[in-house]
Amino acid sequence: xxxxxxxxxxxxxxxxxxxxxxxxxxxxxxxxxxxxxxxxxxxxxxxxxxxxxxxxxxxxxxxxxxxxxxxxxxxxxxxxxxxxxxxxxxxxxxxxxxxxxxxxxxxxxxxxxxxxxxxxxxxxxxxxxxxxxxxxxxxxxxxxxxxxxxxxxxxxxxxxxxxxxxxxxxxxxxxxxxxxxxxxxxxxxxxxxxxxxxxxxxxxxxxxxxxxxxxxxxxxxxxxxxxxxxxxxxxxxxxxxxxxxxxxxxxxxxxxxxxxxxxxxxxxx
Numbered sequence: 001x002x003x004x005x006x007x008x009x010x011x012x013x014x015x016x017x018x019x020x021x022x023x024x025x026x027x028x029x030x031x032x033x034x035x036x037x038x039x040x041x042x043x044x045x046x047x048x049x050x051x052x053x054x055x056x057x058x059x060x061x062x063x064x065x066x067x068x069x070x071x072x073x074x075x076x077x078x079x080x081x082x083x084x085x086x087x088x089x090x091x092x093x094x095x096x097x098x099x100x101x102x103x104x105x106x107x108x109x110x111x112x113x114x115x116x117x118x119x120x121x122x123x124x125x126x127x128x129x130x131x132x133x134x135x136x137x138x139x140x141x142x143x144x145x146x147x148x149x150x151x152x153x154x155x156x157x158x159x160x161x162x163x164x165x166x167x168x169x170x171x172x173x174x175x176x177x178x179x180x181x182x183x184x185x186x187x188x189x190x191x192x193x194x195x196x197x198x199x200x201x202x203x204x205x206x207x208x209x210x211x212x213x214x215x216x217x218x219x220x221x222x223x224x225x226x227x228x229x230x231x232x233x234x235x236x237x238x239x240x241x242x243x244x245x246x247x248x249x250x251x252x253x254x255x256x257x258x259x260x261x262x263x264x265x266x267x268x269x
Contacts, residue, residue, distance in 0.1 A: 016115065017115065020111050020112075020115055023111065024104070024107070024108050024111055027104045027107050027108075028097070028100050028101050028104045029100070030100075031099075031100035031101075031103045031104050032096045032097045032099070032100025032101070033096070033100075034100075035095075035096040035099045035100050035103075036092065036093070036096040039092060042095065042096070042099065043095075046095065046177065046180065047080070047176075049147065049148075049151050049152035049155060049180070050078060050080065050152075050155055050159070050176065052073065052074075052075045052076045052077065052156075053075075054152050055148070056148050056149060056152050056153075057073045057152075060073075061073065076156070076160050078155070078159035078160065078169055078170075078171055079168075079169075079170045079171070080170075080171050080172070080173050080176055081170050081171070081172055081173065082172065082173050082174075083172055084174075087172070087173060087174055088173060091173055091174060091177050094177075095177055095181070098181055105136075106136075109132055109136075113128065113129075113132070127202075131195060131198070131199075134194070134195055134198075135192060135195055138188075138191040138192055138194065138195065139188040139189075139191060139192070140188070141191055142184070142187035142188035142189075142190065142191035143184050143187065143188055145187060145191075145243060146180075146183050146184045146187045146188075147184070149239060150183060150187065150230070150236060150239055150240060151179075151180055151183055151184075153235065153236065153239060154183075154230070154235070154236040154239075155176075157235055157236075159171060182229075183229065183230065186229040187229070187240070190225065190229065190244060190247075191247065193244070193247045193248065193250075193251055194247060194250050194251050194254050197211070197251035197254050197255050198254050198255070198258055200255075201254070201255040201258040202258060206255055207255060208252050208253075208255045208256035211248070211251060211252045211255060212252060215248075218245075218248050219245060222241050222244045222245055222248065223237065223241050225244070226240040226241045226244060
């Protein structure tokens with residue numbers, strides 16, 4: 001049963017929610033201000049995937065050399081420019097707010113959990129904590145995949161692609177940051193597929209047999225989703241589709257495990 005708490009009126013709940021939102025907003029602003037002050041470190045991290053000697057390329061070269069191949073990436077360079085007077089300053093502010101909100105996310109989730117926890121049963125609280133931890137792990141896996149694999153490879157291909165030798169690409173800072181943040185966020189979201197599958201399985205809406213039956217249709221849907229959330233090039237589409245398909249196969253395992261666990265719990269009860 002939910003814990004016994006003092007009953008609040010509708011206005012009381014709104015007041016508690018208002019205070020919580022103010023605390024969350026203050027934490028985000030403070031963290032964003034801190035990120036804003038460390039401009040050099042922040043943009044060194046964000047712009048690193050645009051460099052020809054990014055760590056991912058070094059890993060690929062080392063792997064090739066380990067297998068006996070003398071392989072090295074040729075140096076390349078793509079200029080980043082700012083076309084509006086205020087674009088660099090506004091990009092600095094919006095990027096700081098985004099990173100500040102990301103850094104504040106554990107606190108935000110904690111506040112939300114404390115807000116809704118009085119209405120939860122003990123078993124619901126236990127599952128809620130596990131789901132939140134899984135969401136965080138999957139979200140940051142999506143961010144890491146974007147930062148180290150998807151975005152640098154996509155930027156290298158699209159930024160250096162040229163239809164003629166006399167035509168050179170110059171990418172605006174707005175375009176670079178927007179593409180990077182959007183792709184990171186979308187990958188973090190779509191990596192929640194196993195969590196969604198777990199919740200639907202607990203509700204009795206989804207079964208492992210259903211996911212296995214529609215595997216071919218799922219592959220087509222994964223490619224469509226990948227085409228929507230990625231830049232318009234085939235290489236990035238394939239790089240996104242592969243981990244999403246692995247996640248889909250993981251969903252089958254999660255749903256099957258959920259069904260088996262519920263059957264075990266039912267027999268024990």
